[in-house]
Amino acid sequence: MSEFLRFVSHQIEDFAMQVTFNPTEGTGTVVYNLSLVRSSDLEHTLAVFRATCEAGVSPSGLIKILKEGEIIEGFTIPKDQCGILTLCSTNLDGLLLQRGIPFNPIGGGVIEVADNIPKRFTHLIKYEYTTIDPLQVLVSQEITSALQVIKNGNGSLLGNIRECHMEAEEQVEEVLEELTDGYFTGILDLGLPNTPCLGVAVDPQYMGLAALGGTNWIAALKEEGIHVTMQAMKGLTDVSNMQFISEL
Amino acid sequence: MIKTEHKYIEILRILKDHQEPMGAKRLSELLAERGYVMTDRAVQYYLRYLDTRGFTEKVGNQGRILTTSGIMETDRALVDDRIGFVISKLERLAFRSTFDPSSSTGDVAYNLTIVPNEILEPVSHLFDQVRDAGCSFFSGYSFIDRDPRVPPGHTGILTLCSITMDGVFQHNGIPVKVAYGGTIQVEEKKPLRFMDIIGYQGSTVDPLQLFIGAGLTTIHNYINTGSGFLLANVRQIPGRAEERGRSLISQMQDCGFRFPLTMGKGRIFNLLTDPQRLSLVSFSGMNSIGCAFEAGYKLRTEIGAGTIPFSKVVDK
Numbered sequence: 001m002s003e004f005l006r007f008v009s010h011q012i013e014d015f016a017m018q019v020t021f022n023p024t025e026g027t028g029t030v031v032y033n034l035s036l037v038r039s040s041d042l043e044h045t046l047a048v049f050r051a052t053c054e055a056g057v058s059p060s061g062l063i064k065i066l067k068e069g070e071i072i073e074g075f076t077i078p079k080d081q082c083g084i085l086t087l088c089s090t091n092l093d094g095l096l097l098q099r100g101i102p103f104n105p106i107g108g109g110v111i112e113v114a115d116n117i118p119k120r121f122t123h124l125i126k127y128e129y130t131t132i133d134p135l136q137v138l139v140s141q142e143i144t145s146a147l148q149v150i151k152n153g154n155g156s157l158l159g160n161i162r163e164c165h166m167e168a169e170e171q172v173e174e175v176l177e178e179l180t181d182g183y184f185t186g187i188l189d190l191g192l193p194n195t196p197c198l199g200v201a202v203d204p205q206y207m208g209l210a211a212l213g214g215t216n217w218i219a220a221l222k223e224e225g226i227h228v229t230m231q232a233m234k235g236l237t238d239v240s241n242m243q244f245i246s247e248l
Numbered sequence: 249m250i251k252t253e254h255k256y257i258e259i260l261r262i263l264k265d266h267q268e269p270m271g272a273k274r275l276s277e278l279l280a281e282r283g284y285v286m287t288d289r290a291v292q293y294y295l296r297y298l299d300t301r302g303f304t305e306k307v308g309n310q311g312r313i314l315t316t317s318g319i320m321e322t323d324r325a326l327v328d329d330r331i332g333f334v335i336s337k338l339e340r341l342a343f344r345s346t347f348d349p350s351s352s353t354g355d356v357a358y359n360l361t362i363v364p365n366e367i368l369e370p371v372s373h374l375f376d377q378v379r380d381a382g383c384s385f386f387s388g389y390s391f392i393d394r395d396p397r398v399p400p401g402h403t404g405i406l407t408l409c410s411i412t413m414d415g416v417f418q419h420n421g422i423p424v425k426v427a428y429g430g431t432i433q434v435e436e437k438k439p440l441r442f443m444d445i446i447g448y449q450g451s452t453v454d455p456l457q458l459f460i461g462a463g464l465t466t467i468h469n470y471i472n473t474g475s476g477f478l479l480a481n482v483r484q485i486p487g488r489a490e491e492r493g494r495s496l497i498s499q500m501q502d503c504g505f506r507f508p509l510t511m512g513k514g515r516i517f518n519l520l521t522d523p524q525r526l527s528l529v530s531f532s533g534m535n536s537i538g539c540a541f542e543a544g545y546k547l548r549t550e551i552g553a554g555t556i557p558f559s560k561v562v563d564k
Contacts, residue, residue, distance in 0.1 A: 005442055005519050107450070112324065122324040124331060125458075129450020131430075137446075137462040141453065199327045 008134070009127035012090050012105045015233055019094025023183045026239055031094065032064075032085040033214055034075070034234035039068065041226050042082050048224055049086075050245050052217040055150040057157060059186030059212045060087040062242040073235045085242065088214045088233055089160055091184060095175045102165040106200060108134030108213060109159060110143055111188065116153035118188040118210065120199040121161070133232035135160070135215045144219040158213035159188055159198075163206035166193035172209065183239070186212035253326060256294050258284050260303060260322045263314045267396060271311035327452060335448040338411045338426060341552045345415035349499035352558060357409040359533055360392075360553035362402050363545075371540050371547070374468075375405065378536040381471040383478050385410045385533040387504040390561050397553070407533045408561055409552050410481055413507065416496055422489040429455030429532065431464050432480040432509070432517075439509050439529070441518040443477055454551050456481075460538045467539040479532040480509065484525045487513060493526065504562065506531065 020028035037045045042065070053061040066072060066083035077083040096103045109124035123143065125134035135158045138144070148155030164172050172190065179185045188210040191197030197208025214232075221228050262278050263270060272291040279286055286294075295312055298304040303318035314322075346354035363371050372391075378384050386408035398404040417424040430445030443464070446455035456479050459465060470476030485493055497508065507530030510516065514523040521527045537549050 003518065005445065109327065109452070120325075121327040123452045124327045125446065125453070126331070126450035129447030130445070131442075132444035132446065132464075134451075137458040137464075138453075140462045141458065142461070196328070201328050 005131045007128055008130050008132070009105050011233060012093055012127060015088075015090050015236070016093040016097045018236055019091055019098070021091055021094060021184070021239060023095065023178050024180060026183045028239055029236050030062075030239045030242075031088040031090045031233055032235060032237055032242075033088045033230060033232050034072070035084045035086070035218060035228055035230040036078070036081045037084065037221075037226065037228050039080050039082050044224070044226060045082075045084070045221060045228070046245065046248065048221050048226070049084075049217045051150055052146065052220050053245055056185075057146055057150055057212065057216045057220070058086070059089060059092075059214055060184045061245045062087050062183065062239065063245050063248070064237070064242045072237075075234075085234075085237065086214055086217070087184060087242075089186070089211050090233055092175075092179075092186075092209075092211055093162060095178070096162070096164060096172070099168070099171045099175060101168040101171050101175070103162050103209075104203070104206070106161045106163055106202075106208070108138065109161075109200075110138060110156050111159040111198060111210070112156055113149050114154055116149075118157075118159070118198060121159070121210075122156065124161075124200060135213045136230060136232045139215050139219050139222065139230065144216075144223065146216050146220040147223045150220065158215050158219055159210055160213055161197060161200050161208055161210045163197075163202040163208050166205050166207050169193075169207070172207075188212060254329070255279075255284055255286065256298055257322065257325050257329075258282060259291070259294055259298065260314060260318055263304065263312065264319060264322050269307040269311035269313045274311070330452040331450060334451060334454055335426065338448070338552050339414070341409070341555065342411045342414035342418055342424075344555045345412050346419065346555075347412055347416055347558055348419075349416055349496060349503055349505075352503045352562075354558060355555040356412040356558050356561060357415065357552055357555050358406040358561065359409045359537070359549055359551050360397060361405040361407065361537055361540075361547050361549040362398060363405055363547055365401050365403055367545060368403050370543070371545055372405070374539045374543055374545075375407075375536045377471050378467065378539050382506060383467065383470060383531045383535045385506060385531055385535075386561070387506065388562055389536065397550075405536075406556065406561055407536055408505075409533050410507070410530055411552055413500065413505070413530070414483065416500060417485060417489075417493065420492065420496055422485050422493060422496075424483055424485045426481060426483045427521075427527070428482040428519075429459070430480055430482070431459050431477045432529070433477055434470055435475045437474045439480075439517065442480075445482065445519065456532055456534045456538075457549075457551065460534065460541050463542075465535075465538040465542060467535050468542050471539070479534050479538055480529055481532050482516070482519070482521075482527055482529050484521065484527050487524045487526050490526050493528075497528075503558075 145155035191208035466476040
């Protein structure tokens, strides 16, 4: 009999605990998402990824490309396909945990952007209630418009939200300052304590922290009509195995 | 304290539920029914604001209707609020379905799928296949064409919504909660385990629609080989209601309902549930829609679109 189903809130905690990422030095272990595209689409795929990074729609430009037959943690990249590793936003939760900040992952959803400013969540799936990553299913519902956001600053992106205890505000701000444009970024909003963050309520004495999903480039790719399958929080790798898209 | 945004969204929701234009007086009555007590004048004030936002417009002196962006706004605003909305909409429908399994009479809840006439034949063929393979919630479906929700050149397909079952339990004094929608792996007609589940209490989008759209079903495979990933629901009733539940279920089975796939306490396949509560797993009425989606037909389906006399769905 198979293992028991696990809810995403617990999966996030498990992965976040293993993150040793240092975002200023670019060292340590990170959580990755694995995406598969047809080898013939690779060039187009990388162009889309690059565009999302340049527009600030992807939280990190780090990437690793695997060719067919290559194996990662027991998974073999199928024939005629390429595997693409990119950073998962769970890394942010890992950074919070490293500082001992009490936090609860809330959920993933769709964020409305107007004039390049994130306005509100328009859809949300709470992590406690799902065993599949919310963004992994929301990315294929035709409710994102990442390409529009890149083009004119208006549209809908994928994002996620967690809440941190207000007692740790100083430490949260330290984490946010550490996130340089280089390795990992993508903070959309840090809410006030006891106040909804982008329309999502928080627990008493907590403040919301909303961030870009690592999957926005997948949304852009799908909007371009390129076939892609994606698994969020697929595994852990050393960040030194990855390189910047700008250096490819 | 009810916040301003809640009030204006409730106005939009009321207008969305009614096709005809509506004035401030009638709106204020309907708002009061829903717990938003406001004077006509206050409603006027909100309507003027909604006009400037482009969400409503005046139709002569008959009142206001929703604009397209007003309809969109009801699907976007108040995300927290809408998480509960998916389930409360279904609960309303459960309460309204008055089906009595002992006499096969009363109203049942349905899903409405809008199909362009030019693809009606292949689509209904797929619906037939799902029905014949035994992975629908009910042993039939039916068509409607004369309905304001069905545009010209289209046909509406009514499939029975499994929320009907909740209505039956509820009206027989058994409290019931729809807990999860998910995909279930079936091997050689035998359900093995859940692949993934999403709780109705934790999403602004219907879980089954999410699984269909994400391409996580292989219903057509199941029809051909007896193995595949199918859509299923998990609902829960108090453990004490087991005996009464079972007798209602067997009555419903006699009427053509197909469930449960399994029922039990504690461990249900690979899902751990409350040992004091009885979980019922059943195939979803959405398997037909999922099967059509797999074949490339992207159809618009309203889950829990209304209630209809049982005799009208049973023909076909």
